[in-house]
Amino acid sequence: YSLNIATGVWQMMAILPANFDLEFFNNYILVSGLNSGNWGDPNCIFELDTSGNNNHRKIIETGGSPAGFSVSHDGDLFYGTSFFSQPNALYRWNHDDIEAVLGNVNADFMTSDDASKLTDLPDAAYDCEADEADNIAFNFNNFSAEKVLANWNGNAGSGYNFDTLALASDTADWLTML
Numbered sequence: 698y699s700l701n702i703a704t705g706v707w708q709m710m711a712i713l714p715a716n717f718d719l720e721f722f723n724n725y726i727l728v729s730g731l732n733s734g735n736w737g738d739p740n741c742i743f744e745l746d747t748s749g750n751n752n753h754r755k756i757i758e759t760g761g762s763p764a765g766f767s768v769s770h771d772g773d774l775f776y777g778t779s780f781f782s783q784p785n786a787l788y789r790w791n792h793d794d795i796e797a798v799l800g801n802v803n804a805d806f807m808t809s810d811d812a813s814k815l816t817d818l819p820d821a822a823y824d825c826e827a828d829e830a831d832n833i834a835f836n837f838n839n840f841s842a843e844k845v846l847a848n849w850n851g852n853a854g855s856g857y858n859f860d861t862l863a864l865a866s867d868t869a870d871w872l873t874m875l
Contacts, residue, residue, distance in 0.1 A: 699747075710747040717763035718824070718874075719745070722772065725799055727756065729776070730763045741806070742766060742776070744799060755806040756798055757790060765824030765874055769831065772796070777822025777835050778809070785821055787835055787849060787859075788812035815849050816858035826875040834862070836872040844872045 698707045716730035717740075726745040731738050732753050739760045743753040761780040768774050772792030778785045790812045798804045818837050825835035833849040843866045847859040865872060 711745050711749075711753070712751050713743065713745065713753055715763065718765040720766060720768045720774075722768050722774070722795060722799070727766075727768070727774075728753070729759070729766050740764075740779070742774070754802070756795065757807045757811075759809065761785075762821065764822050765826075767825050767827040767833075769827035769833075770829050773827070775815075775825050775827050775833055775835075776812075777818060777825050777837065779821040779823070781821065785818040785837070787815045787818060787822065787825065787833070789815055789853075813853055814855070815853050817855055819857070820845075823872055824875045834875055835859075836875065838871055841868070842866075844870050846872055846875075 699710050700707050713728055713730055713732055714734050716728050718729045720727050727742055728745045729742050732743055739758050740763045741755045742757040744756055746752045759776055759778060761778050764777055764779040766776040774790040774795055777787045788809055820837040820839040822835055822837045827833050836846045838844045843864045845861055846863040847861050850858050850860050852858040
């Protein structure tokens with residue numbers, strides 16, 4: 698939906714069956730989620746089609762369950778994967794690579810192979826957020842263990858390259874959007 702602030706009127710702009718998060722990238726609207734009602738389809742980040750045709754274009758196939766993502770002030774895209782049984786990681790896709798895919802309707806979508814792995818994650822990510830100072834905060838949750846709010850420590854690659862900011866350990870706790 699789009700809200701006309703002057704009139705207070707909402708207008709439906711697009712339908713994406715199972716969307717999770719929305720971010721702006723230059724003049725594009727990107728959304729994470731599934732573009733179908735089939736939960737077996739891979740999670741992706743799509744360019745949202747607001748023409749009314751709902752022809753959303755896959756930009757990045759992330760796999761796993763939908764999670765939140767962030768576009769930094771310099772246009773890099775950050776996403777933490779959310780797999781139940783596979784290794785999880787926090788990734789960064791470069792602004793120029795995203796722009797190249799968005800600017801070419803015939804371009805193939807990207808995957809984690811096209812990104813830089815910033816850190817392994819011990820559990821499924823829920824959301825991440827990049828601030829103006831290039832801090833990358835993210836959270837991950839485990840049903841039977843601690844839920845963690847963390848910050849990427851600037852070292853990219855394998856291993857746990859993050860500093861824990863906060864923990865929640867009650868079984869009723871769940872860290873969500875940042």
